[in-house]
Amino acid sequence: MTRRRHLLAAALAAPGIVPVGAHAQGAYPNRPIRVIVPFAAGGGTDVSARIWAQRMSEILGQQLVIDNRGGSGGNLGAEQFVRTPPDGYTILLTSNGPLTVNRFLYRDMQHDPLKDMMPIGIILRIEQLLVVNPGVPAQTVQQFIELAKARPGQLNYGSGGAGSSLHLAGELFKLRAGVNLVHIPYRGGGPAMQDLVSGNIQAMFDSMPSSYPQIRANVIRPLAMCGAKRHQLLPDVPTMTESGIPDCVAGTWIAIFAPNGTPAPIVARVAEAARQAAGEPALTEALFRAGADADWSGAEDLHATMVRETAQWGDVVRQANITSN
Incomplete structure (x- = not known):
């Protein structure tokens, strides 16, 4: 038994080995990763997620498995996500609505996206x-x-x-x-x-x-x-700002998160893979055909975007007296 403990300690100390609870038996990832998408299969977010996950699987060397958990405007899947173990084998892929708008539409929301999730980065925009x-x-x-x-x-x-x-x-x-x-x-x-x-x-x-x-x-x-810049498909169509309506920026972006407490080396590994994927022409073209634009903005920018849009959409919801269906 003592010899086994010594061998395990030596293995954990080896370069490239990331200890993560019971799964500290090899470099991350060493098994498939579940990607919770809090919307039904076949929708725009799901289609983009599957295109992205296919390339990420190749980069990380492990399969990323999409797990659709639709319901309550994206809240159901997000609430299941925040209760998952922080071992790097479950990530959340969601659009900005559940992150910045739902708190103003659903009174029974059981989580706070700004506090209960670890941001990794924005991966694409629509x-x-x-x-x-x-x-x-x-x-x-x-x-x-x-x-x-x-x-x-x-x-x-x-x-x-x-x-x-x-x-x-x-x-x-x-x-x-x-x-x-x-x-x-x-x-x-x-x-x-x-x-x-x-x-x-x-x-x-x-x-x-x-x-x-x-x-x-x-x-x-x-x-x-409605975005911050003109789109390459419609280069002659101006932005709202160019049209004399400043501070009128709206659009969909999709981001990925880890559960709070996920080890920093694991988060960094996923972030680096996502950054690499966003710069690859094959993925960019595949997402473009699906109507999305590949992008990469890291955790700091993602958090700042969430804070900014939460304030913006909260103001819009209150002034327009919007309620959920």
Whole structure:
């Protein structure tokens, strides 16, 4: 028994060996890693997660297994995640809604994303933009604002539902531009886009994957990107800031987290793998085809982004009196 203890101690002291509780038998990772995605399979976050996880599996040398845990707008999966052991073999991959908005929509939320999760980094972004039906007599954001002010309460915009990221983008625009637009919630962004194309609604704050094919078909008109910079697919479409509406930045980003208490060497290993993946053309192209833009921002930037957007969306939810479905 004494000899076995000496051998184990020597092994743990060897270079590259990271002691993690009962799993300190080799360099991390030495078995598959579970990736909790707090949304149903087949959605935008899930599709992007599977593309990303495939390349991460190759880099880390162990399979990343997607575990869909949908429910309560992403809260259910996140609450299961914060209770998992901090051994590096479970990570959370989620979009910004559950991280920065849900606390204002769900009174029974059982966790605090700013305190109960260890940020690793942002891995990709999905841009949003303001689009209108071609029948709307506005070629620019400023013309759209003038039209809305001339017809208060007569112009509407659709979204994928109350409290969705597209709804929040619209309410943020209303506050920053000082206009009165009527929100028309749908059961998903698809039906809203159908009504925009047919002219049943006038405008929509939508994601690039959904809008771009319709823009190419000339059945809707883009007015401005809601991100911090122009998008390479639509280089002639200005940002909201360029259009005279500062502090009107909205979009979807997806980030990864470890449970609190996860050893720093493990977090650093996952972060380095994610940083490497984000810079690879093959992954960038695969995500681009899915409508997402590969990105990498580390833990410090992720935390700062969460703090900033939590304040922004809390203000929007309160002023617009938004409640969850």
